[in-house]
Amino acid sequence: MFRTTAPASAVRRLSVLTAAVLAASVAFAAPASAHVEVEAEGAAALAENVTLAFTAETESDKAGISGLEVILPDGIAPADITYGKGPKGWRLAATARGYTVSGPAIAAGEDAAYTVTVRQLPDAESLAFKTLQTYSDGRVDRWIELEEPADGGHGSPAPTLALKPAAPGATPVGPSPAVEPTTAAPSTPATSEPATTGSSADASPASSDAATDTAASTDDGTSPVLFIGLGVVVVVALVGGVWWFRRRSGADSV
Numbered sequence: 001m002f003r004t005t006a007p008a009s010a011v012r013r014l015s016v017l018t019a020a021v022l023a024a025s026v027a028f029a030a031p032a033s034a035h036v037e038v039e040a041e042g043a044a045a046l047a048e049n050v051t052l053a054f055t056a057e058t059e060s061d062k063a064g065i066s067g068l069e070v071i072l073p074d075g076i077a078p079a080d081i082t083y084g085k086g087p088k089g090w091r092l093a094a095t096a097r098g099y100t101v102s103g104p105a106i107a108a109g110e111d112a113a114y115t116v117t118v119r120q121l122p123d124a125e126s127l128a129f130k131t132l133q134t135y136s137d138g139r140v141d142r143w144i145e146l147e148e149p150a151d152g153g154h155g156s157p158a159p160t161l162a163l164k165p166a167a168p169g170a171t172p173v174g175p176s177p178a179v180e181p182t183t184a185a186p187s188t189p190a191t192s193e194p195a196t197t198g199s200s201a202d203a204s205p206a207s208s209d210a211a212t213d214t215a216a217s218t219d220d221g222t223s224p225v226l227f228i229g230l231g232v233v234v235v236v237a238l239v240g241g242v243w244w245f246r247r248r249s250g251a252d253s254v
Contacts, residue, residue: 034059036068036131036143038159045123045163046170051084054159056112056133063137065112067102069095071130071144075122079176086114105136120173123166128158 034057040050056068072078081099083092090103101114112133121127130144145155 035157036129036133036159038129038161040161043121043161043163044170045121045125045166046172047163047167048120048173049117050121051115051117052129052161053115054113054129054131056131058109058111059141060135060137060139061109063135063139064105064108064110065133066105066136067100067134068112068114069100069132069134070098071132072098073122073124073127073129075124076118076127077176077178079178080119082117082119084115084117087112090114092116102134119176121163123172125163127161127163129161130158 036054036056039053039055043050054068054070056065058065072081078094078096078099081092081094083101086101087103087106090101092099092101099116101116106112128146133141133143135141141156143156143158145157146160148155148157
């Protein structure tokens with residue numbers, strides 16, 4: 001009975017092929033396992049001034065991450081968020097439902113990491129921060145799922161932060177001042193100045209004129225108008241007298 005063995009070269013080729021298949025499997029599986037994570041040291045219900053560290057893993061090797069929009073959970077308002085640090089040139093802006101951190105796209109294949117500080121965490125067991133991840137080529141990954149996929153796959157879970165029970169004596173603080181979801185400076189209303197301001201300014205020249213008129217009066221309290229009236233009477237009398245004298249002279253000559 002004869003027994004054959006595979007040549008050594010064939011075994012080596014099979015080993016190389018197997019390794020290549022495994023590497024390809026890992027490479028294709030990596031994007032599917034990418035996600036957004038959130039961590040916080042000492043995160044507990046009702047804890048104040050807690051710094052949250054977010055890491056958004058990339059799923060693209062062709063375009064860089066250019067922005068992240070976060071939908072805040074109940075109990076945290078946009079005004080409660082203060083930006084910490086992040087990719088160079090990125091800024092935070094409040095939205096109606098949370099905030100965005102965005103700026104120049106980071107290098108393709110790199111993850112985006114940033115931090116924010118929350119004024120106070122709500123009284124809850126866990127917090128989900130639904131996140132929309134945008135790339136420079138327009139692609140958007142939606143990390144918003146709150147439950148595990150029914151088929152057991154990876155899905156697109158929202159980053160979730162587990163909270164410890166509140167410390168003894170911890171109480172909710174007052175609400176933060178509301179912020180507008182825009183960065184434009186408020187315009188000054190045209191009627192912001194009191195109506196009396198313009199009137200007072202206009203009245204000043206009139207008061208000065210009145211003072212001038214008063215100073216123009218004679219020292220004995222007699223108004224110049226009286227002198228003008230007397231002058232008119234004198235002039236009229238003189239003219240009348242001259243006219244009467246001439247008429248009288250004409251009558252005598254006849």
